[in-house]
Amino acid sequence: MLTFAVSRLLRAGLTILFVMTFAFVVLRLSGDPALLIMSVDAPPEAIAAFRKAWGLERPLWEQYLAYVGHATTGDFGKSMRDGRPAIELVMERVPATLAITLPALALKIGIGIPAGIYAALHRNTFADRLTMAVSVAGFTMPSFVLALVLVLIFAVTLGWLPASGADSPIHAILPIVTLGTAGAAIMARFTRSAMLEVLGQPYIRAASAKGVTWPRVVARHALPNAAIPTVTIIGFMIGSLVAGAVVVETVFAWPGVGRLLVSAVANRDLSVVQAILMVIAAWMVSANLAVDLAYGWLDPRVRGASAGGH
Amino acid sequence: MTALLKAVDLCRDYRVHTGRGLFAAKAILRAVDGVSFEIEAGRTLGLVGESGCGKSTTGKLALGLIAPTSGSVRYRGVAMPPTGSPPWRELRRKMQMVYQDPLGALDRRLPVGVQIMEPLVIHGTLLPNEHRERAAAVMEAVGLLPHQFDRYPHELSGGQRQRVVLARALMTEPNLLVCDEPISALDVSIQAQVVNLLLDLQDRLGIAYLFISHDLRVVRQVSHDVAVMYLGRIVEQGEAESLFAEPAHPYTRALVSAIPVTGGGSRRERLLLQGDPPSPVDVPTGCAFHPRCPFEVAQCRSERPKLEPLPGGHPGGRRVACHRVGEPAFRVAA
Amino acid sequence: MAAPLLVLRNLTVDFHNGERLSRAVDIAEFEIGAGEAVGVVGESGSGKSVTWLAALGLLPTRASVGGSVRIDGQELVGAPAATLERLRGKRIAMIFQDPSSCLNPVHRIGWQLSEALGLHRGLESAAAQAEALRLLDQVGIADARRRLSDYPHQLSGGLNQRVMIAMALAGQPDLLVADEPTTALDATIQAQILVLLRTIRRDTGMALVLISHDLGVVAENVDRVAVMYAGRLVEEAMGADLFGAARHPYTQGLLAALPALTGPRQRLTAIPGTVPDPWSVSSGCRFAPRCPVAEPRCAQQPPPSRRIGLLHRAACHLAVEAGRSVWAMPQAAE
Numbered sequence: 001m002l003t004f005a006v007s008r009l010l011r012a013g014l015t016i017l018f019v020m021t022f023a024f025v026v027l028r029l030s031g032d033p034a035l036l037i038m039s040v041d042a043p044p045e046a047i048a049a050f051r052k053a054w055g056l057e058r059p060l061w062e063q064y065l066a067y068v069g070h071a072t073t074g075d076f077g078k079s080m081r082d083g084r085p086a087i088e089l090v091m092e093r094v095p096a097t098l099a100i101t102l103p104a105l106a107l108k109i110g111i112g113i114p115a116g117i118y119a120a121l122h123r124n125t126f127a128d129r130l131t132m133a134v135s136v137a138g139f140t141m142p143s144f145v146l147a148l149v150l151v152l153i154f155a156v157t158l159g160w161l162p163a164s165g166a167d168s169p170i171h172a173i174l175p176i177v178t179l180g181t182a183g184a185a186i187m188a189r190f191t192r193s194a195m196l197e198v199l200g201q202p203y204i205r206a207a208s209a210k211g212v213t214w215p216r217v218v219a220r221h222a223l224p225n226a227a228i229p230t231v232t233i234i235g236f237m238i239g240s241l242v243a244g245a246v247v248v249e250t251v252f253a254w255p256g257v258g259r260l261l262v263s264a265v266a267n268r269d270l271s272v273v274q275a276i277l278m279v280i281a282a283w284m285v286s287a288n289l290a291v292d293l294a295y296g297w298l299d300p301r302v303r304g305a306s307a308g309g310h
Numbered sequence: 311m312t313a314l315l316k317a318v319d320l321c322r323d324y325r326v327h328t329g330r331g332l333f334a335a336k337a338i339l340r341a342v343d344g345v346s347f348e349i350e351a352g353r354t355l356g357l358v359g360e361s362g363c364g365k366s367t368t369g370k371l372a373l374g375l376i377a378p379t380s381g382s383v384r385y386r387g388v389a390m391p392p393t394g395s396p397p398w399r400e401l402r403r404k405m406q407m408v409y410q411d412p413l414g415a416l417d418r419r420l421p422v423g424v425q426i427m428e429p430l431v432i433h434g435t436l437l438p439n440e441h442r443e444r445a446a447a448v449m450e451a452v453g454l455l456p457h458q459f460d461r462y463p464h465e466l467s468g469g470q471r472q473r474v475v476l477a478r479a480l481m482t483e484p485n486l487l488v489c490d491e492p493i494s495a496l497d498v499s500i501q502a503q504v505v506n507l508l509l510d511l512q513d514r515l516g517i518a519y520l521f522i523s524h525d526l527r528v529v530r531q532v533s534h535d536v537a538v539m540y541l542g543r544i545v546e547q548g549e550a551e552s553l554f555a556e557p558a559h560p561y562t563r564a565l566v567s568a569i570p571v572t573g574g575g576s577r578r579e580r581l582l583l584q585g586d587p588p589s590p591v592d593v594p595t596g597c598a599f600h601p602r603c604p605f606e607v608a609q610c611r612s613e614r615p616k617l618e619p620l621p622g623g624h625p626g627g628r629r630v631a632c633h634r635v636g637e638p639a640f641r642v643a644a
Numbered sequence: 645m646a647a648p649l650l651v652l653r654n655l656t657v658d659f660h661n662g663e664r665l666s667r668a669v670d671i672a673e674f675e676i677g678a679g680e681a682v683g684v685v686g687e688s689g690s691g692k693s694v695t696w697l698a699a700l701g702l703l704p705t706r707a708s709v710g711g712s713v714r715i716d717g718q719e720l721v722g723a724p725a726a727t728l729e730r731l732r733g734k735r736i737a738m739i740f741q742d743p744s745s746c747l748n749p750v751h752r753i754g755w756q757l758s759e760a761l762g763l764h765r766g767l768e769s770a771a772a773q774a775e776a777l778r779l780l781d782q783v784g785i786a787d788a789r790r791r792l793s794d795y796p797h798q799l800s801g802g803l804n805q806r807v808m809i810a811m812a813l814a815g816q817p818d819l820l821v822a823d824e825p826t827t828a829l830d831a832t833i834q835a836q837i838l839v840l841l842r843t844i845r846r847d848t849g850m851a852l853v854l855i856s857h858d859l860g861v862v863a864e865n866v867d868r869v870a871v872m873y874a875g876r877l878v879e880e881a882m883g884a885d886l887f888g889a890a891r892h893p894y895t896q897g898l899l900a901a902l903p904a905l906t907g908p909r910q911r912l913t914a915i916p917g918t919v920p921d922p923w924s925v926s927s928g929c930r931f932a933p934r935c936p937v938a939e940p941r942c943a944q945q946p947p948p949s950r951r952i953g954l955l956h957r958a959a960c961h962l963a964v965e966a967g968r969s970v971w972a973m974p975q976a977a978e
Contacts, residue, residue: 201745202740202742202745202746203745203746203747203748203749205697205702205740205746206738206739206740206746206747206808207748208702208732209700209702209732209733209737209738209740210732210733210737210759210760210763210811210812210815211729211730211731211732211733211734211760211763211764211815212729212759212763213726213729214725214729220751220759221748221751224750224751225748225749225750228750298750299749299750300749300750300752300795300797301749301795301797
């Protein structure tokens with residue numbers, strides 16, 4: 001178990017380094033930030049001064065090493081726009097994003113999993129087909145369309161909820177519902193297929209043959225096994241808690257990380273984009289790590305892998 | 311006379327992980343360990359043993375589908391060319407493989423006739439207009455009807471699918487077929503059909519078989535000679551009828567006595583083994599069979615027995631790897 | 645025979661697939677006495693497993709079961725779920741083909757055994773633990789205490805089947821239905837499990853239904869044998885009568901299709917054709933299309949179940965004489 005954890009940690013570190021390098025290379029290849037920020041007709045001396053101030057005149061590999069070196073200490077440089085530390089700018093937006101994505105996650109799990117289990121247990125009945133039809137509608141609709149539909153109904157027509165902004169907790173409701181709907185639909189579908197797969201396993205029939213009552217077969221024999229693949233999708237959803245709300249935040253003018261990313265990209269604010277990518281990468285890698293550890297906890301075959309020969 | 315296929319001292323190692331992750335311990339699994347055999351033209355060598363004994367790996371080594379870690383395979387006295395090389399491809403026409411699961415070996419989206427002609431397309435031996443003719447002839451030889459040429463695999467029964475697989479293997483007129491559990495997936499009544507077909511084909515076309523199976527009854531039915539494998543090694547080898555009538559190695563004796571009989575009454579020797587076969591990663595010292603052997607002595611634990619002719623001049627060129635097989639008391643002890 | 649333990653009457657199982665309906669099982673009458681060991685033999689699709697899953701109410705909802713199955717007079721077909729749940733494992737236990745996938749991978753062996761003990765005997769914690777140890781000991785598992793905290797993937801197939809048997813014994817059932825219990829196991833392990841089943845039957849006096857495609861496995865381990873073909877019982881007799889003097893052409897064909905283990909090798913008698921499509925409807929004998937002595941009436945009228953001797957019945961229009969095989973007749977083409 002210890003070597004398992006250590007190897008996973010190492011892999012996580014490598015992933016982050018890879019993301020860092022990738023972000024650096026792609027951002028430098030896509031254009032000269034000095035020209036973009038200063039505008040093309042700025043005097044050459046001003047551009048040179050800007051380049052010097054941000055270290056852009058040095059060779060690329062030197063910039064890269066400096067960037068990686070600083071990044072390991074948590075320093076992603078200063079925003080090229082307002083001069084504040086980039087990481088600070090990002091971190092102060094994280095709570096706002098979590099304020100809508102965390103309740104949305106609760107919605108996805110709280111609605112998606114029970115719906116999926118219900119559909120699987122009532123396979124091919126009207127209830128199953130209805131659940132799955134709703135689910136297909138839920139995850140095929142792009143989130144900005146759903147957002148606009150919700151705004152149209154609840155803000156414009158009924159006037160119950162605000163259409164955008166972040167002034168009160170009420171403002172969070174529509175973004176949360178928008179995010180939660182698609183996720184719950186995916187969750188329901190995934191849970192249903194995981195559950196059906198498990199219900200078809202010989203050990204389920206063997207448990208029934210043993211005399212175990214059906215509710216107990218479902219609760220004690222089927223669910224723990226169906227939980228194993230379901231954790232993957234939950235991990236994926238947790239991984240996207242920080243980065244998954246870009247569109248919704250933009251539509252609802254919610255001041256989260258997503259909106260910061262959109263404006264930083266538009267402004268060519270390299271340090272901020274890099275800092276956001278790093279925060280997202282670190283978050284996703286941690287979520288993956290958590291999933292792996294959860295696997296070990298849920299699935300004894302992963303835990304005691306040394307017993308298996310092949 | 312040189313044998314059609316001669317394998318000398320074949321070994322094949324696999325590196326296996328004994329754990330998970332980047333730093334998991336690795337170990338060497340010796341799937342096949344010093345296996346030698348000969349197959350003469352038109353004859354059948356049966357290869358028996360339990361799961362994990364290395365019999366399927368031996369089959370793949372014989373065809374050169376995988377390269378041996380050490381040892382050699384010679385076809386008509388010529389060394390097996392490196393796997394994948396043009397001369398090896400050329401040789402593949404003469405040696406074909408038939409697998410256990412006919413549905414898995416066939417492409418579900420193609421009519422079986424097209425699949426039967428495939429080897430000719432690959433090897434490009436005949437003119438394209440002759441392919442269909444040859445396919446029709448081979449289909450008839452394996453008992454398929456002409457109208458089944460356009461059928462898809464799922465439209466045929468298990469026995470018919472295995473005939474398709476056989477027909478495909480026969481298209482290039484091979485001298486040797488390696489059959490890996492060719493009838494295990496079939497129902498009893500269909501097994502007999504395929505066994506008879508294999509024997510008829512051998513009679514008519516003079517094909518040699520390396521017949522790999524865990525079913526001793528069927529192996530006895532089709533084989534001239536039999537080799538019994540345990541944990542990667544041949545422990546007993548000899549002419550089929552005499553080997554099944556008078557098995558000498560304790561493992562063979564246990565295998566033969568484990569075959570349930572329908573006759574009733576005339577019960578043969580009963581030799582019930584304890585425990586499971588050990589993991590091939592961790593082969594016991596000395597004779598690999600000693601932890602399960604009822605006749606095991608100190609020598610068995612320390613010294614690996616060689617495959618040697620049975621003392622006292624046994625018929626059928628019997629060779630056995632057992633320290634105690636020569637002792638007079640040993641035969642009675644069971 | 646005293647009052648039988650279990651009686652099947654006019655048992656039918658139909659599977660629905662859209663508009664189509666297939667009759668998987670159609671058994672007029674079958675009885676099992678207390679403590680009796682009965683073998684059920686048949687190929688895939690014969691309904692040999694479905695019969696018993698139907699009796700225990702373990703089939704999916706798209707199967708409809710008709711007729712009657714009574715254990716000590718209590719009706720099982722159409723019984724409420726609660727009644728069946730109380731019966732399963734307690735009066736009738738069942739074990740299956742692939743033991744390693746029949747045990748729940750996320751629960752320890754001890755947990756799974758204790759669950760059965762809690763259900764059927766009301767044993768909790770320490771008492772359940774002690775009884776679980778005793779059961780593992782009874783099924784010949786060494787080092788039982790350590791095995792209790794193992795997971796199924798840490799055990800071999802043979803050990804897992806022993807665990808399944810221990811779990812079946814937990815409810816002290818009157819009848820154990822063993823559905824191909826050794827098919828997934830190696831020959832030497834199969835022999836161990838069959839010996840274990842015999843020992844347990846001797847010690848507990850429970851009745852056994854041994855379902856197998858392997859005539860040999862059945863022959864050695866039961867008193868009476870029933871042969872099924874395409875959902876119907878074709879022949880039923882005491883073991884020696886069936887294997888020595890089979891009267892139904894299908895039974896005779898199955899026996900003739902089995903390669904001999906001793907004596908000179910002879911060409912196998914292969915039953916031509918294949919098992920009928922389960923969706924096909926036939927009013928007559930289901931075996932008629934493959935039968936070498938079929939007459940016109942065989943295809944039209946269902947064959948009567950004729951009593952041939954004490955406990956020997958065969959469902960065939962023809963009165964095949966004892967000691968005469970329809971497959972040895974000249975018209976028995978392949």
